[in-house]
Amino acid sequence: MSVTIYDIAREANVGIGTVSRVLNNSANVTSQTRERVITIARRLNYQPHAFAQALARKRSNTLSAIIPFFTNYFFIEVLQGVQETLTSLGYDLIIHGVNSQDQVEEYLQRSMRKGRVDGTLLFSLELPEIYAQEILERKTPLVLVDTFHPKFDSIRVDNTMGAKIATEHLLSLGHKSIGMINANLKSSPAKERLSSFRLTMSEHGISISDDLIMNSPDAKNDGFSRESGYHSMKEFLARGTALPTALFVSSDIQAIGVLAALRESGIRVPEDVSIVSFDDVELAKNFDLTTMSQPMFKMGVLAVKKMLERIENPNAPVTSVDFKPTLVIRASCGANKKYVFHQQ
């Protein structure tokens, strides 16, 4: 079959132990024999067998990521950070795209097959408590991104602050009547963004009636989708409530749907209604969306970093970091005169 260290050992007249040593740069090998082994290995075009290594080392140098896969561009951008960091470290990444919460469990199981991966990254999905226990017992490293559990390392965005900044931006522009198009309240980001919106409004002495708020009933991707935004906006319009002068939308992708729905009704943005959304995915700039920017790439990088630390030191105290989102002003809120949002 393939060339193994036995082949090299034979050719070099040394034991496989020695071959292994030079291949792993471990000390105590004459530079003579080292040379010889390396030359032969190269000549034979030797490639180590990853699984055999993993089995012997009890370490696979691969991570898995469980992620609401291609539905939301937010993840793609975080993944990019994960990918690049991992690659530079010689790690591999196994991707498990899930479309619903049920699938999470299956993959959690799979990832936990001992030795399969050194750790797993869970994105934006609630960690079922039953699994939390089991994972803890098995000591499979797990880090959470954009989700939370007290027993595991996590990396999140400060949704409360983000929603506050977004809301205050709108307020500062003179808006008094502000509505919110939200994702599904089952998701914690949606929950947090809503309460912060409410709180901020009330801090400014404005109470908001329920018909100014539209929560998505969608299960798919927890309502963080274009369709969700579109339908929410349609329904909002159908309610007949007076249109607020501004809208806070819980994600860029939804905002794109909102824009479409608005356009169909001949409602202009930002002339008739201002919009600020959340995420700042690459798409956002194509739609000139004013939005709360999250450092997605950096989050990916940090997730990997945390994971590696956890692997090194399984008993270190659990850490949780919150990134602070920043406001990116484009045209959809009407604050930026530079932009021409709609052409004639």
Add this chain to the structure above:
Amino acid sequence: MSVTIYDIAREANVGIGTVSRVLNNSANVTSQTRERVITIARRLNYQPHAFAQALARKRSNTLSAIIPFFTNYFFIEVLQGVQETLTSLGYDLIIHGVNSQDQVEEYLQRSMRKGRVDGTLLFSLELPEIYAQEILERKTPLVLVDTFHPKFDSIRVDNTMGAKIATEHLLSLGHKSIGMINANLKSSPAKERLSSFRLTMSEHGISISDDLIMNSPDAKNDGFSRESGYHSMKEFLARGTALPTALFVSSDIQAIGVLAALRESGIRVPEDVSIVSFDDVELAKNFDLTTMSQPMFKMGVLAVKKMLERIENPNAPVTSVDFKPTLVIRASCGANKKYVFHQQ
């Protein structure tokens, strides 16, 4: 450490062979002992060690994909097809995102580490001839998606037909002066789309001068990017050539950039210039792009299917399938009155 088949064997008073047999559903086990083993395995919460299995089976049940990762939404949609098919078959997917051709080689190497993966999927990237040889010798299954090599299975889109249909659509709308915003000619899809465009035009008796064609110089993603489209359009405009009445753009993502550049110059679509692009990524509908649709999900599914066949039968003749793209008419070409592309 973790629970192994030895633990189960001991508890069940059987040999590890028997345990292995029931776990693998092989015949010749009393339903009695089968029951017993299964119960114990479940109670102990046994999880097979994937690497040990792979080592013994000489088969890993994982595939790798080398892919110009997050840059182009086309890939994401194909990947979705790959992912879902693989998952349903119990395979894992290791993703290698590359940003340039150089990285391809590194990953090709990595993927070829014997036993690491059962096969690799190469997307849209030229296969260096040196590697082609080596891969053939090593007999690592490789299937190409959106790229081609005579020695390997491949799945592509018929770019020639696609460009022809797109061009003829524009022609049928009465356009005589049609330009093309193309990606980097280093990429074969770009090359094919251009020549087909040229050919089709000349078949209709129209010769096109070079200044109606703009090829991207970008290396990044071979010019299939929003920025590339934006800059190409800007430059096109700067040339001072009379603006054609229609533009064929080599990808949706570029078309989005083109749209932005046009908007900045106050040029309306489709009133001033009609556009048809290529791919039909999900985004396309958000921009009301008329475009050539490629069955991306299906391509992903088929790629996996081909790979599995190749694994089963390494010596089967090489196959190559071409998907036929279809025209999706939206607003950007002005043919569809239903759409209101720009609001007032």
Add this chain to the structure above:
DNA sequence: CTGAAAGCGCTAACAT
């Protein structure tokens, strides 16, 4: 400094 040998956890061929 280096060879030999004992695993890593599992599969599969070989006995019985």
Add this chain to the structure above:
DNA sequence: ATGTTAGCGCTTTCAG
């Protein structure tokens, strides 16, 4: 039908 054993390819003691 089931126990035993020999690998799979590599790492890592343990001698020497």
